[in-house]
Amino acid sequence: MAETREEETVSAEASGFSDLSDSEFLDLEDTQESSTSPNKPGPSSELPGKDGKLISLPKWKRGLDVSSPMERFHLKYLYVTDLSTQNWCEQQMVYGKELPGFLTPEKSAVLDTGASIHLARELEVHDLVTVPITSKEDAWAVKFLNILSMIPTLQSEGRIREFPVFGEVEGVLLVGVIDELHYTARGELELAELKTRRRPVLPPDAQKKKDCFQVSLYKYIFDAMVQGKVTTASLIHHTNLRPEKPLGPSVLRHARQGGFSVKSLGDLMELVFLSLTLSDLPVIDILKIEYIHQETATVLGTEIVAFEETEVRNKVQHYMAYWVGHREPQGVDVEEAWKCRTCNYADICEWRKSGGLPNSMLEPQAKKAK
């Protein structure tokens, strides 16, 4: 809320959809030319050299090894849900990055239903306003404007939804959106995460664990933000945002309508930092997850998550070790092989093939002809 009224432009997502065209020119990046020496990229990474074939491949050199997954996937930051998906199955998450947009119709129908339930709840607390953007600076500016309007709303009205969070964690920038924040009757700041379910039953422990990890990450990042631990310098460093690049006219207009006189993204970032740290925002006291049935909206159960800081940090360290190229991805343990049953990548999964789990499990009817 606290957005400009004007609700005819509420088309929300609208266009973002088929435009991941991304013409991917083979980026012929020859980094190894005379760059003196103090630069040591890979961790003892040697040439793959499957048969002693050394250099002499000037173009597609970037394809194999020597680059971290962050670089290979051309990522500057990760989503919180990337890490919670990674918690479910790291190998599956990797396939999801390699082969994006690979969902069965049934699965995406469930996701769509969940998304619209979330949208309906969001609309209960504020209108949506479409702000046309043309650059990533614009996109971040809108995010910042949302933060600037939501903080006072939380403090005065006690409830906000879809609050953006971001912060460097273990060397990687993590970006996410908190479903809901509100103050309880006892004055505690509570994060409420809604999970909708196709069938009217509580999820298995593995999924609860993933969801607990997700909300724990939100608290981890949010707390760092209000404690001034998330700096604009860090954000700029990870995103390559240009603080002085002129903002688009619609963004500037939106800012003015919101009562913010800013001329650049840098101004906005400073305002956000000040607002976060000087608004008397507490750290999050309670983490709550509510599971409801999609069709009937019946509450299936509520989880109160005990925040274990060191445990969260250890997990994040482990997950980030993959992202920065310190270790290979791994699939699930044998006892969680049941997850493969609903995985879109099960039949191409190298983890399954290479004995991550005995291929004797499941698929009794998969007679190996030939």
Added chain:
DNA sequence: ATTGCTTAAGGG
């Protein structure tokens, strides 16, 4: 710009 770039979450 001898090289760029991203709405996050959606559920299992």
